[in-house]
Amino acid sequence: MKTNNSSGFIQISISLALAMCLRILPLPESFVAFNPDWVLLTLIYWSLTLPERAGIFHAWTFGLLTDVLTGRLLGQYALAYALVIYLCINLHKRLRNFPMLQQGLFIFFCLLLSQLLLFFIKNIQHPAQLHATFWLPVFTGTLVWPIVYGVLRLVRLPQSFR
Amino acid sequence: MVAVLASITLLVFDQKSPSINTLRSTLSFFVDPLKYLVDLPTVIIEQTADSINSYQSLKKENLRLREDQLAHQARLLKFSALENENIRLRALLENSFKLGEQVLVAELLSVNMAPYEHIVVVNKGTRFGVHPQQPVLDANGVVGQVFRALPMTSEIMLITDPNHAIPVQVNRNGLLTIAVGSGQTNRLILPFLPSNADIRPGDLLITSGLGGNFPHGYPVAVVDDFISQPNKAFATISATPKALLDRNRELMIVWSKSTPVPLISKSTENKLEDLKHENK
Numbered sequence: 310m311k312t313n314n315s316s317g318f319i320q321i322s323i324s325l326a327l328a329m330c331l332r333i334l335p336l337p338e339s340f341v342a343f344n345p346d347w348v349l350l351t352l353i354y355w356s357l358t359l360p361e362r363a364g365i366f367h368a369w370t371f372g373l374l375t376d377v378l379t380g381r382l383l384g385q386y387a388l389a390y391a392l393v394i395y396l397c398i399n400l401h402k403r404l405r406n407f408p409m410l411q412q413g414l415f416i417f418f419c420l421l422l423s424q425l426l427l428f429f430i431k432n433i434q435h436p437a438q439l440h441a442t443f444w445l446p447v448f449t450g451t452l453v454w455p456i457v458y459g460v461l462r463l464v465r466l467p468q469s470f471r
Numbered sequence: 472m473v474a475v476l477a478s479i480t481l482l483v484f485d486q487k488s489p490s491i492n493t494l495r496s497t498l499s500f501f502v503d504p505l506k507y508l509v510d511l512p513t514v515i516i517e518q519t520a521d522s523i524n525s526y527q528s529l530k531k532e533n534l535r536l537r538e539d540q541l542a543h544q545a546r547l548l549k550f551s552a553l554e555n556e557n558i559r560l561r562a563l564l565e566n567s568f569k570l571g572e573q574v575l576v577a578e579l580l581s582v583n584m585a586p587y588e589h590i591v592v593v594n595k596g597t598r599f600g601v602h603p604q605q606p607v608l609d610a611n612g613v614v615g616q617v618f619r620a621l622p623m624t625s626e627i628m629l630i631t632d633p634n635h636a637i638p639v640q641v642n643r644n645g646l647l648t649i650a651v652g653s654g655q656t657n658r659l660i661l662p663f664l665p666s667n668a669d670i671r672p673g674d675l676l677i678t679s680g681l682g683g684n685f686p687h688g689y690p691v692a693v694v695d696d697f698i699s700q701p702n703k704a705f706a707t708i709s710a711t712p713k714a715l716l717d718r719n720r721e722l723m724i725v726w727s728k729s730t731p732v733p734l735i736s737k738s739t740e741n742k743l744e745d746l747k748h749e750n751k
Contacts, residue, residue: 329502330509335581342586369474373481377498378505379584380619380626383491384481391474430482440587 320464321355321363325371329378342442345450348375349390349423350457353416356397357404358465368394385430389423396422409455417451496597499621506592506624510580574608574723575599580624589615589632589652593722596623601724604684608723612690612713613637613678617724629716630691631656639691640679644669647679650691650710656717659692661708666699668706676710686727 328347336344348371355363372387379386396419397404404415424447428439485491577593584590595601597620605617607627615635618628628635631652639650639661646669650659664670674694680687692710699706 326505329505333506333509333582333584335509335513335583341583344583344586365474369478372478374498374502377495378502380590381585382482383485383495384478387481388475388478391478395474442586 317359317362321359321367324351324355324461324464329371329375332375333378342445343449345446345453346420346423347457348372348386349393349420350416350450350454351461352390352394353397353419354457354461356394357401358461360398360401363394364398365391365394382430382434385427388430389426392426393419393423413451413454416454417447420447420450495619496622499623503621503623506580506582507594509582513581573726575601575726577601577607577625577722577724579720579722584626587633587654589629589635589654589656589716590618591615591627591629592624593627593724594624595724596621596625598622600726601625606678606685606689606725606727608689608725609714609719609721611715612692613685614714614716614719614722616684627722629656630712630714631659631716637685637691638679638681639676641670641694642675642677642690646670647681650676653709657711659710659712661694661710662705664706664708665704666701666706670694670697670708672697675713686725 325348328351331347332344334344352363352368352371356368368390369387372390373383375381375386375390376383400415404412407415421444424444428443481491575595577595580592580594582592584592601617601620603617603620607614607616613630615627615629615632617625619626629652630637630650631654633652633654635652637650638647640647646664648661648664648668650661653660661670661676672694676691676694678685678687678689678691690713692712694708694710696709697706698708
């Protein structure tokens with residue numbers, strides 16, 4: 310049982326580290342605006358499947374690391390991620406039984422919430438102009454959710470067989 | 472709830488005081504390796520491209536570099552004479568002057584921090600003595616300034632970032648103004664010049680040294696468009712940066728000596744004495 314625990318921890322950490330790498334991937338200028346929030350998607354997956362292991366503390370810590378990684382004001386991703394993951398953990402039992410489409414809709418609103426919070430904080434910092442492309446990561450994030458889900462499920466499956 | 476409170480306090484503190492920087496640099500120890508990891512493929516591709524370069528092309532490049540070196544050396548010979556003359560003249564005018572700057576070559580990490588911001592990451596940080604607000608150059612002109620220095624990496628804001636402004640001077644006639652970033656990698660804007668300003672396309676803009684961050688006299692941009700509308704107080708002027716902002720991988724971080732050299736140094740004093748004797 311103990312080894313099981315630690316392996317889950319390793320999987321979560323490595324997948325989140327990879328998600329952070331994807332976050333700062335050097336993409337061509339025209340694709341940058343489409344880059345979805347990989348870290349949040351990964352956090353949502355783990356909080357839905359292993360809510361007792363990847364909780365709000367995880368979300369907050371990795372949010373803080375993302376802040377440092379992308380050079381933001383410290384705490385803004387931490388706040389957004391913690392709130393979204395709180396929602397996910399509260400609803401995880403229902404969400405697991407949702408069909409893919411409904412789950413996708415929920416993910417869409419999660420990403421929208423996080424993006425809204427980020428915009429809100431940015432606006433307090435200094436009044437920002439809202440670009441239509443600011444919301445693109447929400448849509449692309451929803452579109453790549455099935456891929457994230459599938460890949461992370463493959464990572465987790467050996468553990469669930471045990 | 473605790474997480475929310477903690478993040479809000481962090482947000483407030485980060486906005487108000489710089490003391491939180493120690494936390495940021497501690498956390499960056501976990502995160503900076505990721506930046507190097509993401510940069511790794513680019514480095515590998517570049518190195519393999521280097522190693523499979525043919526003998527012929529290397530020889531050609533070597534020849535070209537040697538010619539360049541010769542040309543620069545010849546120009547430098549004249550430069551040192553000019554510098555001496557400048558020091559002498561300034562001493563006569565009882566003016567202070569600044570000594571040469573020290574540079575550190577840093578390499579760009581190909582990572583993408585955030586969309587809509589012209590901020591790049593380089594592989595030198597506070598361990599090499601880099602500190603915020605240092606000017607950054609490349610071989611052609613000013614690139615930007617150090618925005619945030621972490622232990623192993625540092626973030627550099629380019630002069631084309633919409634939040635960046637640099638005090639400049641027209642090289643032809645010494646007209647002072649400010650160049651603001653436009654958000655496009657090949658464009659700067661000069662929004663504070665009146666319609667009748669003496670400026671025309673092709674003028675070279677150099678740093679004026681007024682803000683205190685950038686040393687005087689480095690090329691910044693070339694004016695390429697000047698539209699004056701009679702019904703508006705300010706002209707619309709745009710300029711193209713001299714530095715290759717989107718193509719260079721090597722950048723130079725500059726330390727400029729903040730204390731000016733005393734008015735008349737020992738050597739110039741001697742020279743002045745000589746001059747006086749000659750006049751007699």
